[in-house]
Amino acid sequence: MAAxxxxxxxxxFDNGAPxxxxxxxxxxxxxxxxxxxxxxxxxxxxxxxxxxxxxxSQGEILIAGEVVNDKTAQQRNVAMVFQNxxxxxHMTVRRNIEFPLKMMRLAKAEIKRRVDATAKLLELDMMLxxxxxxxxxxQRQRVAMGRAMVREPAVFLMDEPLSNLDAKLRVQIRxxxxxxxxxxxxxxxxxxxxxxxAMTLGGRVAVINQGCLQQVADPQALYEQPANIFVAGFIGNxxxxxxxxxxxxxxxxxxxxxxxxxxxxxxDVKRKEALQRYICKPIFAGLRxxxxxxxxxxxxxxxxxxxxxxxxxxxxxxxxxFKSDVVAVDTDRFLSDxxxxxxxxxxxxxxxxxxxxxxxxxxxxxxxxxxxxxxEGGMAVL
Amino acid sequence: MRRRWLINISIYISLLLLALCxxxxxxxxxxxxxxxxxxxxxxxxxxxxxxxxxxxxxNYSDVFTRVDFMRYLLNSLLISGSIVVVGLxxxxxxxxxxxxxxxxxxxxxxxxxxxxxxxxxxxxxxPLFYEVTLLGWRDTYIVQIVPFIANAFxxxxxxxxxxxxxxxxxxxxxxxGAGVFRTFVSIIVPNxxxxxxxxAILTFLMQWGAFLWPLMVTSGEAVRPLxxxxxxxxxxxxxxxGDIFAFGVMMVAPILILFLLFQRWFVRGVAATxxxx
Ligand SMILES: Nc1ncnc2c1ncn2[C@@H]1O[C@H](COP(=O)(O)OP(=O)(O)OP(=O)(O)O)[C@@H](O)[C@H]1O
Ligand SMILES: [Mg+2]
Numbered sequence: 001m002a003a004x005x006x007x008x009x010x011x012x013f014d015n016g017a018p019x020x021x022x023x024x025x026x027x028x029x030x031x032x033x034x035x036x037x038x039x040x041x042x043x044x045x046x047x048x049x050x051x052x053x054x055x056x057s058q059g060e061i062l063i064a065g066e067v068v069n070d071k072t073a074q075q076r077n078v079a080m081v082f083q084n085x086x087x088x089x090h091m092t093v094r095r096n097i098e099f100p101l102k103m104m105r106l107a108k109a110e111i112k113r114r115v116d117a118t119a120k121l122l123e124l125d126m127m128l129x130x131x132x133x134x135x136x137x138x139q140r141q142r143v144a145m146g147r148a149m150v151r152e153p154a155v156f157l158m159d160e161p162l163s164n165l166d167a168k169l170r171v172q173i174r175x176x177x178x179x180x181x182x183x184x185x186x187x188x189x190x191x192x193x194x195x196x197x198a199m200t201l202g203g204r205v206a207v208i209n210q211g212c213l214q215q216v217a218d219p220q221a222l223y224e225q226p227a228n229i230f231v232a233g234f235i236g237n238x239x240x241x242x243x244x245x246x247x248x249x250x251x252x253x254x255x256x257x258x259x260x261x262x263x264x265x266x267x268d269v270k271r272k273e274a275l276q277r278y279i280c281k282p283i284f285a286g287l288r289x290x291x292x293x294x295x296x297x298x299x300x301x302x303x304x305x306x307x308x309x310x311x312x313x314x315x316x317x318x319x320x321x322f323k324s325d326v327v328a329v330d331t332d333r334f335l336s337d338x339x340x341x342x343x344x345x346x347x348x349x350x351x352x353x354x355x356x357x358x359x360x361x362x363x364x365x366x367x368x369x370x371x372x373x374x375x376e377g378g379m380a381v382l
Numbered sequence: 383m384r385r386r387w388l389i390n391i392s393i394y395i396s397l398l399l400l401a402l403c404x405x406x407x408x409x410x411x412x413x414x415x416x417x418x419x420x421x422x423x424x425x426x427x428x429x430x431x432x433x434x435x436x437x438x439x440x441n442y443s444d445v446f447t448r449v450d451f452m453r454y455l456l457n458s459l460l461i462s463g464s465i466v467v468v469g470l471x472x473x474x475x476x477x478x479x480x481x482x483x484x485x486x487x488x489x490x491x492x493x494x495x496x497x498x499x500x501x502x503x504x505x506x507x508x509p510l511f512y513e514v515t516l517l518g519w520r521d522t523y524i525v526q527i528v529p530f531i532a533n534a535f536x537x538x539x540x541x542x543x544x545x546x547x548x549x550x551x552x553x554x555x556x557x558x559g560a561g562v563f564r565t566f567v568s569i570i571v572p573n574x575x576x577x578x579x580x581x582a583i584l585t586f587l588m589q590w591g592a593f594l595w596p597l598m599v600t601s602g603e604a605v606r607p608l609x610x611x612x613x614x615x616x617x618x619x620x621x622x623x624g625d626i627f628a629f630g631v632m633m634v635a636p637i638l639i640l641f642l643l644f645q646r647w648f649v650r651g652v653a654a655t656x657x658x659x
Binding site: 051078151 | 548550551553554555556557558559560564568569572573
């Protein structure tokens with residue numbers, strides 16, 4: 001049981017750009033914290049710094065209020081589940097699980113008791129005498145969990161523990177991990193690059209990009225109030241369409257430009273006030289794919305004509321990729337220093353069936369009440 | 383159709399001839415060792431060289447009576463065995479330090495190790511001789527063992543193998559609380575059996591045939607290995623080829639046995655690891 005803090009952590013490897021910069025994060029005792037971000041953003045590095053496998057170039061790591069920068073991995077009392085499990089190939093499941101206990105020099109009877117209890121909990125008791133190669137992927141994953149749990153560590157670290165499993169098993173074990181974590185109430189850091197996984201685990205989520213923390217919040221808040229363009233585009237499936245536009249005011253009515261059209265917005269007073277500063281200035285607007293519809297429902301308050309690029313049928317819904325009069329921002333590559341890459345395709349998530357072919361022009365309705373705004377630096381405007 | 387058949391036949395015949403060329407010396411040695419001394423050279427050019435008309439084990443018993451074969455054999459086993467056993471420990475640890483540990487001057491040291499590989503023993507034999515003379519090591523086992531324990535080639539073999547082992551295994555052990563040495567013994571070594579076997583066999587083969595160095599630093603029978611024993615026959619009148627062959631057979635036999643025993647390890651590549659993928 002322990003709270004964990006990253007304080008101004010920075011890390012640069014001998015070669016090249018920093019992998020992590022000025023990273024601050026507080027994880028409460030017993031909390032499940034998910035670190036999510038695109039490949040190469042520094043998630044594993046952050047975890048390894050906490051585990052003591054990597055030393056931070058700057059900053060402090062605190063476990064249970066104590067600075068542990070100079071402590072060894074074992075002294076920190078953290079346990080880690082590796083992406084490839086890293087089971088000891090020459091040892092049986094039992095030997096694998098008891099290895100950390102042997103290193104702690106516990107009594108034989110105690111070791112046996114703990115291993116048996118852990119094996120039972122993870123339903124591994126039938127295969128204690130097998131070697132890792134004689135196990136399925138899911139079973140290996142559970143052995144790796146067992147080896148980490150058996151120590152009753154202060155902090156649990158998991159680096160993409162499910163990425164080697166097939167989609168169905170992933171959903172199942174994800175739920176198991178989440179339930180187990182709640183039951184054991186051990187502070188846990190969970191790394192994934194999959195935002196769906198991050199959202200469904202049930203803990204707070206820290207979104208990271210290029211070694212910088214973007215936002216920490218619970219899943220719903222991340223979705224509803226993304227702090228910046230990166231989070232807006234990263235969270236959601238698919239992510240938000242963000243485009244560059246201008247804000248105008250006509251007879252006390254705010255409008256945005258969409259190609260040749262001016263779309264008038266009906267916003268509440270608070271948002272109107274927040275937006276006053278941006279009138280006649282370039283601004284980024286964002287619209288979730290769910291806020292675009294091909295039917296004329298009552299939520300739709302503007303219609304646009306778009307050119308269909310492609311349609312993906314997912315069974316219960318359709319993803320419609322289209323080109324329009326506005327240019328979308330590539331949110332993945334949006335850097336905090338304001339460099340913007342444009343991509344021309346936007347996406348809508350449609351519940352109903354669409355009978356359109358690539359290249360055709362169709363009309364789509366926009367639910368402008370759900371419009372998000374970001375300033376030139378990409379930060380959310382209320 | 384017929385042409386194809388002819389081509390196949392001729393390929394097989396040439397392969398057979400080639401195989402004969404390589405096998406002939408060994409066959410001649412084995413057969414020669416079973417023939418009376420007088421006949422060995424006389425019949426060497428005829429078919430009787432391979433199909434002897436009379437066989438005996440006389441040469442073998444002669445070997446034991448004319449020289450102290452057991453002495454030579456035990457010396458060789460002791461020297462080669464010690465080099466193999468101590469060498470495995472020393473070179474694997476060195477290879478591990480080069481592959482996985484961070485320390486000042488590591489790259490320079492490794493470059494030096496690679497350079498040593500190029501220098502043949504013959505080139506440094508004389509200065510080395512002075513050195514061991516100064517140490518007063520002449521005519522001992524030590525002098526035949528110590529200089530050959532650290533071996534650049536073995537270090538390189540270990541180094542490459544350890545580099546290929548998944549790093550996560552060691553990191554997992556570290557988090558589980560194992561120190562460097564414990565990790566090496568409990569995690570690395572059990573997963574590196576193939577490279578240990580390969581290095582053991584190569585080292586043993588190399589040392590079993592050592593001739594020049596023992597000749598330089600030893601004088602009496604007491605500590606000399608087998609290759610010097612067989613050489614003793616050439617200078618021991620009367621020159622008896624049958625005895626030499628018999629000695630040769632007995633010298634090769636342990637290696638053959640060793641190879642057959644460890645073939646499984648030798649041939650088997652990298653052991654499957656428990657890492658997925
Ligand atoms: N040992 C190392 N030496 C040099 N650079 C490294 C090292 N380890 C990581 N990096 C760099 O640091 C950055 C962050 O790497 P890290 O492994 O933390 O990413 P990640 O978020 O875990 O990515 P993924 O989702 O692909 O695992 C990357 O740009 C990577 O190239
Ligand atoms: Mg990673």
